[in-house]
Amino acid sequence: MSSEMAILLKQTVTRLFGDLVTEKVLSDAENGVWPEDLWAALEENGLTQPLIPEERAGVGATWRDTYVIVRAAGYFSAPVPLPETTAAGWLLSQAGIDVPEGPIGLCRATDGVVLNEEGKLTGKLHRVPWGRRINHVVFSVADRIVMASTESCRLDHGANVAGEPRDDLTFEDQSVETAVGSLPDAAEHCGALIRSAQIAGAAEKALEEALAYANDRVQFGRPIAKFQAIQQSLAVMASETAAAGCAAELAFQAADKGDAGFEIAAAKIRNGEAGDLVAATAHQVLGAIGFTREHHLNYATRRIWSWRAEFGSASRWALKLGRATIERGSENLWSDLTVR
Structure with missing residues (x-):
């Protein structure tokens, strides 16, 4: 931005x-x-x-x-x-x-x-x-x-x-x-595009909730964020959240150029995977309290679980991307991966 x-x-x-x-x-x-x-x-x-x-x-x-x-x-x-x-x-x-x-x-x-x-x-x-x-x-x-x-x-x-x-x-x-329309199934492409960005935002919220809880929750005389296992979980969450944000933002940038089918598919696939991991790990860090209606975490994670399947699941978009890659031919694979 x-x-x-x-x-x-x-x-x-x-x-x-x-x-x-x-x-x-x-x-x-x-x-x-x-x-x-x-x-x-x-x-x-x-x-x-x-x-x-x-x-x-x-x-x-x-x-x-x-x-x-x-x-x-x-x-x-x-x-x-x-x-x-x-x-x-x-x-x-x-x-x-x-x-x-x-x-x-x-x-x-x-x-x-x-x-x-x-x-x-x-x-x-x-x-x-x-x-x-x-x-x-x-x-x-x-x-x-x-x-x-x-x-x-x-x-x-x-x-x-x-x-x-x-x-x-x-x-x-x-x-x-x-x-x-501008392309076949244009509505599905636009839907997948917006869901990828929404998942990125919800993942960021889930990460913040997990970080705040880990720094506040004291166990064995110190915040659980000081324990290596929790630090590892939070680090993985942070990297997945960053990847989700990058994938979605690149897809939005590509949409301004016209044919963004490749980037939209990649973002929906990547963010479905990232959302799964971030949501699961956040609930592992918070434990039972994260599932209660009084805690904001479940508002983010329940939306991640819903949005990942809407306008095509990760597997559906992976199939679309695979078929498009085959149609393009092996001679275009490297340029498709690097030039974009």
């Missing part, structure tokens, strides 16, 4: 989340309460659509700038669809579709979702993030970007391990807005 825009965005989003994402807000959100004040503040400060050009009433930020917003959403466990709205808005803008106001959903469409020649949508979108709180959802069907209103669809409530809404939306012969 080096641009003045990124610095300003980081300061703004950190202040807002620090003030408004309280323990009560997080607890209430898991019980179905929408944090109206938080979302209103994000909209008022232009943080919901940073990637939209200024001439279209956006901020005009780059993906590289926007990384700090999405990572902060993960760090603070922000209970709003800010990353999804940001990515969906960019997809719509790139496709020439007007970006609606309010929270926008982003999801993968399965094979059962059909868009006919008349532009009518039929099928079920599974586990849509924040489905009950959005007015529109954006997804890909083949090479097309689709935006559907959720006003008349059937809604079946669900949730992930973190208690975030993951709802099924069923459409029947519904008119939608659609346009050719």
Whole structure:
């Protein structure tokens, strides 16, 4: 992060989340309460659509700038669809579709979702993030970007391990807005991109919680952070957290250049692995207290466990990356690894 825009965005989003994402807000959100004040503040400060050009009433930020917003959403466990709205808005803008106001959903469409020649949508979108709180959802069907209103669809409530809404939306012969996207499965790529940054942020929070506890918890006359075994665990956590941040930030930078499929796949794979290790080790350091509702660690780790599987698991993206590498041929392998 080096641009003045990124610095300003980081300061703004950190202040807002620090003030408004309280323990009560997080607890209430898991019980179905929408944090109206938080979302209103994000909209008022232009943080919901940073990637939209200024001439279209956006901020005009780059993906590289926007990384700090999405990572902060993960760090603070922000209970709003800010990353999804940001990515969906960019997809719509790139496709020439007007970006609606309010929270926008982003999801993968399965094979059962059909868009006919008349532009009518039929099928079920599974586990849509924040489905009950959005007015529109954006997804890909083949090479097309689709935006559907959720006003008349059937809604079946669900949730992930973190208690975030993951709802099924069923459409029947519904008119939608659609346009050719920048690449096949563009929505899944954008979803994997934002989840990699959120995992990086949540991993940083988990590391901080483990460090604080290890320095405060006294056993055998000294803080447990003084014991070599704990130091080793914390060092591994720190290295994995740093790697996750690097992988996600590089993927966001690549998104500004166009074809970022390689970097997005690498980030989703790397951060899924890093998130697993960081979450498990943090709970080993804290013991049972980390699983209690009163401790903030579980807000971070439950989100890591949820986000690692969304928009494609590490194994799914590893398969995609492997197939793409084979298609490129062995003569391009070294340059693909080093030039990027």
